[in-house]
Amino acid sequence: MSSAIEIAAAVQSGERSAIEVLEEHLGAISERESEVHAFNLVTTDQAIAAATAVDELVAKGGPLGPLAGVPVAIKDNLCTRGVATTCSSKILEGWVPPYDATVVTRLAAAGAIMVGKTNMDEFAMGSSTENSAFGPTRNPHDLSRVPGGSSGGSAAAVAAGFAPISLGSDTGGSIRQPAALCGVVGVKPTYGTVSRLGLIAFGSSLDQVGPFANSVAEAALVCEVIGGHDPGDSTSLPQAFPAVSEHLSDGVAGMRIGLITEMMGEGIAPDVAQRIRAAAEWLAAAGAEVEEVSVPAVAYGLSAYYLVAPAEASSNLSRYDGVRYGLRVDAPTTGEMMELTRTAGFGDEVKRRIMLGTYALSAGYYDAFYGTALKVRTLIRRDFDKAYERFDALLSPTSPTTAFSFGDKTADPMSMYLNDVCTIATNLAGHPAMSVPYGLGDDGMPVGAQVLAPALGEVAMFRVAAALEGSLS
């Protein structure tokens, strides 16, 4: 399978047609989708129409975008006009958005062809895609294991060759962790650099859209296409997305890179830690100054996150009440209708988080839980800032283990949450981070190295990621 960059070049030059590229990917989907289940919906008809339109543009001599004819899979929490968007929840069954998310509009304008909506943990709450109301996605590298989550379908779609690129969303690691478990690149950009308009809200101060790809260069290109100011999102930063593509071959000579002490010890599988140490050694050999650095407050990230994110979710998900969209369970009064609708429509994990958030925000507990967590968020930001006075980028594992088996962690939600221990602090701080594949664990499954950077530090982050990728080829 070709990369997104090769496909766009071939379509632009007329060497290949968008339809031919699309058919190749639809073929891959029909071959393996029944066992992987990356998609909630494959949008064959719309994709054929979009590819035909690109080919007509080619015939007319353009103008063609940087992703002309490139198939893309879209997480099912991004609104797509006229195409069902479910968040893998029964409560949104039957709903068809009347508008496109800004990132979807920008991909289409760049010539990308949406091939389908990808499976996810319900409302992006989970780390394995087992919380989907429509059944789990399987890891293309080993079907007995999870793909990670919550953007498991988007990660699996790229790993299985269903599309060279896909979009996910990352509230506490939901792009980076599945990227690591599926052996692909996944990017969580700086909060505010990619529009959230049309991203169905989970934790509004944490959510960020980002790409999956097989290479750092493809991920960089997608970030540049989807990023930049959007007047429709009041949390959108005014500037363009940092120009990362032009710096991918800059190398790491002279860069200062810190290996996060708190993410290399207890709770991290030895084979994963060993790969990350190898990554650190390689970066040092390539001319970077690499040192261990302590970022003490990240140890409290998990606790703060599981108060902040559910609090925001409990507020955001109050809109699903059977009145305006999706499921309605009929009842004699509106109050009962809302209660029955929410009870039937939400899965257990979503209910747990709504209740936890409602509790953390309730009178008498607000200061003790939500208020405390917001202060810890400040400490985390402060400790990162201190580290970034000495370092251009930081390094850690993305996930404490390689992909685990189905059912391993579903009975004990806390064990599932511990999977996010390396990724969560980034969202609380609003910083960027990405996962890049760095070899295999003892079980032969992919290990992801996480590269972290300060707010708007994407150039440094992508330089390190590109260098790590290059060291393996």
Next chain:
Amino acid sequence: MTDPTSPERTDTPLSASERITTEQVAKVAKLARLRITDEELIRFTGQLGDVLEHAADLDLLNLEGVEPMAQPIPLANVFRKDVPGPILDRDEVLAVAPAAEDGFFRVPPVLGESE
């Protein structure tokens, strides 16, 4: 000011069962408009208690004088110009609503007999 990350105990951590009770979970479920069964009440109370027990590590932090951070970016009061622009098509929105009538969302009686 003392180092906020020093493990200075300002409170004794509560155990999971002290952190949340079945009565509190039942109340929270009602506030969140969720009906839960007796089995769920016990299971959810245990699971929520586990999360809150883990969060007890926050009690070890000295947070005096630390400002809360509700969101990560320095933007405030972002307004658009007060000029008409394109809006969603009403018929398209109502077409996918559970029930609609005369251009409105339709719901069952708000003031019912039951309860």
